[in-house]
Amino acid sequence: MGAVRIACEWLGICSGCEIAILDLHEGILPILEKVEFVHIPVLVDVKEIPEADVGIISGCIENEDNIEVAKEMREKCKIIVALGSCACFGGIPGLRNLYTREEVLEKAYVTTKSTVNPDRVFPRKDVLELQEYVKPLNQVIKVDYYIPGCPPPSDLIGSVLTALLEGKEPQLPTNTVCDECPLQKERKAIPEIRRWCVDGRPEPDKCILEQGFICLGPVTRAGCGAKCPSIGVPCRGCMGPTDRVIDQGAKMISALGSIWMLDEELEIPPEEYDKLAEQLYDPVGMLYRFTLPSSLIPRKIMKK
Amino acid sequence: MSKSGGEEPRIGVFVCHCGTNIAGVVDVKEVAEYAKTLPNVVYATDYVYMCSDPGQELIKQAIKEHNLNRIVVAACSPRLHELTFRRTVSEAGLNPFLFEQANIREQNSWVHMDNPEEATRKAKDLVRMAVAKARLLEPLEPKEVPVEPAVLVIGGGIAGIQASLDLANKGIRVYLVEKEPSIGGNMIRLDKTFPTLDCSACILTPKMVDVSRHPNITLYAYSEVVEVDGYIGNFDVKILKKPRYVREDRCTGCGKCAEVCPVTVPNEFDLGLGPRKAIYIPFPQAVPAVYTIDMDHCIKCGLCVKACGELEAIDFDQKPEEVNVKVGTIIVATGFELFDARQKPEYGYGIYQNVITSLQFERLVNASGPTGGQIVRPSDGKPPKSVAILLCVGSRDQKALPYCSRICCMYSLKHAHQIKEKIPDAEVYILYMDIRSFGKGYEEFYNRVQHEGVKLIRGRASEIWEDPETKNLIVRAEDTFLGKPVELEVEMVILATGVIPNPATEPIRKALFITQSPDGFLLEAHPKLNPMSTTVDGIYLAGMCQGPKDIPDTVAQASAAASAASIPILQGKIVIEPIVANVDENLCGGCGICESVCPYGAVTVEEVGGKRKARVNEAKCKGCGSCGAACPSGAITVLHFKDDQILAQVDALLTG
Ligand SMILES: Cc1cc2nc3c(=O)[nH]c(=O)nc-3n(C[C@H](O)[C@H](O)[C@H](O)COP(=O)(O)OP(=O)(O)OC[C@H]3O[C@@H](n4cnc5c(N)ncnc54)[C@H](O)[C@@H]3O)c2cc1C
Ligand code: SF4
Ligand code: SF4
Ligand code: SF4
Numbered sequence: 001m002g003a004v005r006i007a008c009e010w011l012g013i014c015s016g017c018e019i020a021i022l023d024l025h026e027g028i029l030p031i032l033e034k035v036e037f038v039h040i041p042v043l044v045d046v047k048e049i050p051e052a053d054v055g056i057i058s059g060c061i062e063n064e065d066n067i068e069v070a071k072e073m074r075e076k077c078k079i080i081v082a083l084g085s086c087a088c089f090g091g092i093p094g095l096r097n098l099y100t101r102e103e104v105l106e107k108a109y110v111t112t113k114s115t116v117n118p119d120r121v122f123p124r125k126d127v128l129e130l131q132e133y134v135k136p137l138n139q140v141i142k143v144d145y146y147i148p149g150c151p152p153p154s155d156l157i158g159s160v161l162t163a164l165l166e167g168k169e170p171q172l173p174t175n176t177v178c179d180e181c182p183l184q185k186e187r188k189a190i191p192e193i194r195r196w197c198v199d200g201r202p203e204p205d206k207c208i209l210e211q212g213f214i215c216l217g218p219v220t221r222a223g224c225g226a227k228c229p230s231i232g233v234p235c236r237g238c239m240g241p242t243d244r245v246i247d248q249g250a251k252m253i254s255a256l257g258s259i260w261m262l263d264e265e266l267e268i269p270p271e272e273y274d275k276l277a278e279q280l281y282d283p284v285g286m287l288y289r290f291t292l293p294s295s296l297i298p299r300k301i302m303k304k
Numbered sequence: 305m306s307k308s309g310g311e312e313p314r315i316g317v318f319v320c321h322c323g324t325n326i327a328g329v330v331d332v333k334e335v336a337e338y339a340k341t342l343p344n345v346v347y348a349t350d351y352v353y354m355c356s357d358p359g360q361e362l363i364k365q366a367i368k369e370h371n372l373n374r375i376v377v378a379a380c381s382p383r384l385h386e387l388t389f390r391r392t393v394s395e396a397g398l399n400p401f402l403f404e405q406a407n408i409r410e411q412n413s414w415v416h417m418d419n420p421e422e423a424t425r426k427a428k429d430l431v432r433m434a435v436a437k438a439r440l441l442e443p444l445e446p447k448e449v450p451v452e453p454a455v456l457v458i459g460g461g462i463a464g465i466q467a468s469l470d471l472a473n474k475g476i477r478v479y480l481v482e483k484e485p486s487i488g489g490n491m492i493r494l495d496k497t498f499p500t501l502d503c504s505a506c507i508l509t510p511k512m513v514d515v516s517r518h519p520n521i522t523l524y525a526y527s528e529v530v531e532v533d534g535y536i537g538n539f540d541v542k543i544l545k546k547p548r549y550v551r552e553d554r555c556t557g558c559g560k561c562a563e564v565c566p567v568t569v570p571n572e573f574d575l576g577l578g579p580r581k582a583i584y585i586p587f588p589q590a591v592p593a594v595y596t597i598d599m600d601h602c603i604k605c606g607l608c609v610k611a612c613g614e615l616e617a618i619d620f621d622q623k624p625e626e627v628n629v630k631v632g633t634i635i636v637a638t639g640f641e642l643f644d645a646r647q648k649p650e651y652g653y654g655i656y657q658n659v660i661t662s663l664q665f666e667r668l669v670n671a672s673g674p675t676g677g678q679i680v681r682p683s684d685g686k687p688p689k690s691v692a693i694l695l696c697v698g699s700r701d702q703k704a705l706p707y708c709s710r711i712c713c714m715y716s717l718k719h720a721h722q723i724k725e726k727i728p729d730a731e732v733y734i735l736y737m738d739i740r741s742f743g744k745g746y747e748e749f750y751n752r753v754q755h756e757g758v759k760l761i762r763g764r765a766s767e768i769w770e771d772p773e774t775k776n777l778i779v780r781a782e783d784t785f786l787g788k789p790v791e792l793e794v795e796m797v798i799l800a801t802g803v804i805p806n807p808a809t810e811p812i813r814k815a816l817f818i819t820q821s822p823d824g825f826l827l828e829a830h831p832k833l834n835p836m837s838t839t840v841d842g843i844y845l846a847g848m849c850q851g852p853k854d855i856p857d858t859v860a861q862a863s864a865a866a867s868a869a870s871i872p873i874l875q876g877k878i879v880i881e882p883i884v885a886n887v888d889e890n891l892c893g894g895c896g897i898c899e900s901v902c903p904y905g906a907v908t909v910e911e912v913g914g915k916r917k918a919r920v921n922e923a924k925c926k927g928c929g930s931c932g933a934a935c936p937s938g939a940i941t942v943l944h945f946k947d948d949q950i951l952a953q954v955d956a957l958l959t960g
Binding site: 174177178179186241251252255259262 | 909933
């Protein structure tokens with residue numbers, strides 16, 4: 001049997017996912033014995049996408065070009081793997097779905113502090129027509145396997161590639177970050193929501209969420225080894241939800257609503273219900289940082 | 305034997321007219337015709353009363369003739385007839401959970417009477433949703449658990465006493481736990497009881513003695529319930545017996561010890577009006593008649609040890625003792641406490657000596673009380689020649705207790721009568737908002753007291769001042785009948801303070817997962833049809849802990865609670881509803897959110913192979929779904945209300 005041919009492509013990205021592949025370090029050696037990277041723009045500048053067994057695509061769908069490349073990859077590759085949270089869910093660039101395309105262009109090319117553009121020159125549309133809103137990969141082509149994460153954990157990339165090489169079904173962890181988190185858990189009931197670093201820092205060793213800081217560990221797929229909470233940083237949810245959950249942010253709202261003021265003696269008067277929302281600073285940014293384009297309400301409703 | 309799911313759904317839809325309740329608004333024939341067009345529906349019809357015998361027969365026949373394996377009835381609320389139809393379906397050989405009810409009455413015809421067309425459309429929507437869910441229904445099997453034939457009664461007031469005796473007389477083992485040194489509760493403090501004026505102790509002490517003698521009752525007085533684990537049929541209870549420093553098995557209650565004890569402190573039982581020793585029984589008829597040493601005040605002089613002599617009942621080194629019992633059901637009868645009148649500073653309670661509470665008055669007027677039944681005022685020990693009784697102190701007050709305490713009107717009329725009886729020339733005023741004399745013989749008693757010359761003034765007192773020299777009190781109020789202010793100078797004031805749940809109820813409430821109503825009293829399962837049960841299976845309520853009530857109501861509820869608590873025990877086993885939460889351990893991350901939110905303590909996170917995983921105790925789970933909504937990993941599903949079943953309903957609604 002010849003080497004397995006792998007083609008990589010990147011769409012709307014920051015290139016962290018590619019670095020994560022390289023981060024396999026010597027772990028990549030046994031893989032390299034069996035595979036041939038026939039196309040990998042981060043390392044080798046080749047214009048044509050060749051036929052391949054496995055296509056790994058990172059990045060979200062932002063513009064016309066991304067759609068074309070994604071479709072071509074689908075045609076040329078037998079198996080498509082979405083690598084990283086942008087490809088899987090839309091990722092951080094997806095937060096621009098809160099604005100119209102025009103607002104986004106205006107911000108990027110005119111009003112940012114570092115921009116001087118008195119003539120209001122914008123990129124030519126025929127080069128890179130920006131889509132009205134960001135989409136995850138699977139809204140454009142069929143995706144066979146997902147490796148979430150921002151960046152995706154290298155060992156997870158390794159295990160998915162190894163499984164594919166061995167002809168096995170790649171498996172992602174099914175549980176949540178809490179399961180991997182070493183912090184001490186007692187009771188999930190929070191009298192108020194606090195903003196990390198602004199309203200203080202969590203005590204070490206104790207569950208961050210239980211101290212009132214929004215940690216998305218409970219609503220986020222395991223696989224990262226709970227890197228963030230282990231060092232006292234709240235989980236931001238980059239691994240996305242578990243297989244059973246449709247909308248990561250909505251699920252977290254449901255969980256927060258359930259534990260907020262849970263132990264307060266008195267019934268919460270209806271006029272105070274809003275307080276939960278008030279205490280949540282930037283709810284969309286906080287709860288949908290990586291998944292807005294794949295959520296139930298993937299963008300701000302725009303008037304035609 | 306019951307047929308299960310798995311095979312291709314063959315759904316039957318039955319649309320009920322409910323006489324004209326539904327058919328008067330909804331075009332039921334059109335709805336049934338519409339149902340026939342829905343996927344997997346192989347049979348649909350309408351009938352005048354689906355819940356009637358012929359209606360149920362119709363369902364059974366159709367199941368057989370058309371080989372139906374899922375049934376949808378579009379009728380009233382499932383709260384009313386879900387069980388009826390589950391039974392029907394199961395009698396026809398189907399699993400009872402392959403049934404779904406669409407509510408087209410309460411949620412449709414009754415609220416859209418003026419818009420029949422839209423109501424018919426909505427009925428179709430509701431039927432389409434029910435059919436969508438029915439397609440995904442799964443058979444569920446109820447479980448049976450055996451019941452431990454014993455009952456725990458918490459609180460030894462009249463409620464706990466009555467419930468214990470009823471149960472014990474049925475042959476059921478009872479463990480009665482009372483936190484005070486004696487049972488009797490507040491009723492044993494009272495002198496006479498309205499409206500018949502029989503002596504409280506005379507009617508209560510025989511019952512107290514019965515409790516102490518009954519072979520089926522184990523009394524743990526001066527004890528507290530510290531832990532309850534388990535569920536209906538199988539509660540594990542940990543009781544802590546506080547040290548009395550006097551051995552119950554040796555003390556004969558002779559009282560020689562108290563005679564020699566040199567330490568005197570105010571007696572809590574008399575609400576501070578009389579003294580007791582450091583070694584004491586709270587009152588002469590205490591049950592058990594065992595002395596207790598108050599170690600906060602004991603100086604360990606050892607005089608009592610000498611006085612006790614050969615009995616050697618006194619043991620300064622006694623330790624708290626833990627007792628574990630197993631019971632099938634629990635009755636909570638933790639009673640009440642008076643509202644703290646200090647919270648109404650305008651009435652000067654705790655500041656002016658001659659302002660006392662109603663319960664203090666009960667001790668004053670009681671023949672076995674600190675004054676031997678003489679009504680005297682605290683400042684000078686003289687009988688007051690004028691007394692004002694203020695009603696609704698704390699009660700019916702938006703700034704204190706918004707509810708009516710229910711007993712104060714009547715006991716205050718009783719107090720007025722008692723003053724008139726013992727000090728005939730005394731002026732007695734009652735300041736009231738209105739007199740609520742609702743019980744049997746109560747209005748008559750009210751009339752009687754009015755004729756005894758008691759002066760009733762309609763108006764709430766605004767404030768009280770003390771004349772520092774005479775210690776007399778000046779009561780200001782507005783007479784709302786005459787529409788003018790009144791000012792009374794009286795020698796004593798009795799505050800008819802409202803009632804609140806005994807604060808010692810709270811830890812019990814939390815341990816047993818009983819909910820509270822907004823007034824703080826324990827919440828009954830249904831205010832009309834089930835006032836003696838809680839929403840927790842196997843836990844029942846008796847007496848004031850559920851809400852203010854007088855003795856007759858307390859006793860009636862206690863007997864009802866005893867009866868309800870005995871049902872599972874007499875049945876010997878209970879059937880557990882299979883609509884419960886279910887954890888997929890592959891998804892569960894052990895975050896513990898479910899454990900925090902479950903109102904019944906049914907989920908616990910446990911170590912499973914080094915990982916934290918949620919576990920549901922199916923007997924405790926009520927299928928409320930709180931955990932399912934909260935579980936952030938999606939690990940929890942509530943059977944019969946699974947995500948795919950609910951989403952199918954939502955889809956059906958939106959794509960009709
Ligand atoms: C001033 C006054 C006069 C009244 N006069 C009349 C009258 O004339 N006629 C009439 O019908 N009604 C009268 N009542 C009402 C009557 O007192 C009550 O209806 C009755 O006492 C209620 O009984 P109970 O058992 O529910 O509560 P309680 O009498 O309060 O008994 C509760 C018992 O539970 C115990 N307990 C509490 N918490 C715990 C715990 N955690 N563990 C163990 N034990 C616990 C308490 O120590 C207490 O012994 C009067 C009330 C007052 C205040
Ligand atoms: S800190 Fe975050 S990840 Fe860790 S247990 Fe708490 S909620 Fe879960
Ligand atoms: S809430 Fe869900 S994920 Fe968290 S412990 Fe419970 S079952 Fe597990
Ligand atoms: S469904 Fe309700 S009762 Fe059952 S475990 Fe979940 S929260 Fe508790």
